[in-house]
Amino acid sequence: DIQLTQSPSFLSASVGDRVTITCRASQGIRSDLVWYQQKPGKAPKLLIYAASTLQSGVPSRFSGSGSGTEFTLTISSLQPEDFATYYCQQLNTYPLSFGGGAKVEI
Amino acid sequence: QVQLHESGPGLVKPSGTLSLTCAVSGVFINNNNWWSWVRQPPGKGLEWIGEIHHIGSANYNPSLKSRVTMSVDKSKNQFSLDLYSVTAADTAVYYCARRPFYSDPFDYWGQGTLVTVSS
Numbered sequence: 001d002i003q004l005t006q007s008p009s010f011l012s013a014s015v016g017d018r019v020t021i022t023c024r025a026s027q028g029i030r031s032d033l034v035w036y037q038q039k040p041g042k043a044p045k046l047l048i049y050a051a052s053t054l055q056s057g058v059p060s061r062f063s064g065s066g067s068g069t070e071f072t073l074t075i076s077s078l079q080p081e082d083f084a085t086y087y088c089q090q091l092n093t094y095p096l097s098f099g100g101g102a103k104v105e106i
Numbered sequence: 107q108v109q110l111h112e113s114g115p116g117l118v119k120p121s122g123t124l125s126l127t128c129a130v131s132g133v134f135i136n137n138n139n140w141w142s143w144v145r146q147p148p149g150k151g152l153e154w155i156g157e158i159h160h161i162g163s164a165n166y167n168p169s170l171k172s173r174v175t176m177s178v179d180k181s182k183n184q185f186s187l188d189l190y191s192v193t194a195a196d197t198a199v200y201y202c203a204r205r206p207f208y209s210d211p212f213d214y215w216g217q218g219t220l221v222t223v224s225s
Contacts, residue, residue: 001168036212042217043203043216044152044201045215046211049211089152089212094165095154095166095169096157098151098153098154099151101151101152
């Protein structure tokens with residue numbers, strides 16, 4: 001199984017900050033990586049797929065990069081509505097797997 | 107617009123069977139999509155349970171494969187999850203979700219339903 005390790009697990013930030021979250025895969029997954037945002041009590045929301053493609057309707061302050069085993073999600077200027085938990089997911093190999101999550105809080 | 111809605115008992119006894127249904131609207135379930143179940147224990151991360159295609163092909167997480175069955179009901183435009191021999195460790199919010207095609211991410215999710223395993 002492919003393990004995804006996210007870092008940091010918790011991140012304290014302020015509005016306007018640039019935030020970067022890393023996701024490392026235990027083996028190469030090409031660009032088959034997705035990022036979701038989840039707020040308390042809500043289902044995850046698709047942000048980025050294919051490592052760097054922004055889902056329709058997602059603000060351009062979100063961006064993704066990477067391939068192979070190392071990936072990053074960047075929020076260029078953190079907004080109040082961005083405080084949430086972010087998960088990466090790999091779609092390269094079954095079983096599909098998620099990272100442990102990165103909680104962005106004030 | 108595609109919408110998914112989970113339903114089922116919120117409380118299941120240990121050693122019993124957890125059965126959930128996901129009603130799909132806005133798209134036909136036989137539209138060549140993959141239909142998944144994902145769960146999230148309280149305060150923890152996401153776990154993919156498995157997925158099914160309307161033709162009956164399914165992929166399950168090996169960690170749960172021996173206890174899971176998924177099915178599709180085209181007449182009702184819904185799909186289902188059965189998880190057998192449950193324990194407290196199966197207590198979680200269960201989500202259903204859609205992948206348009208084999209290599210796509212989950213683009214639509216249900217709102218989630220909490221299932222508690224307790225006597």
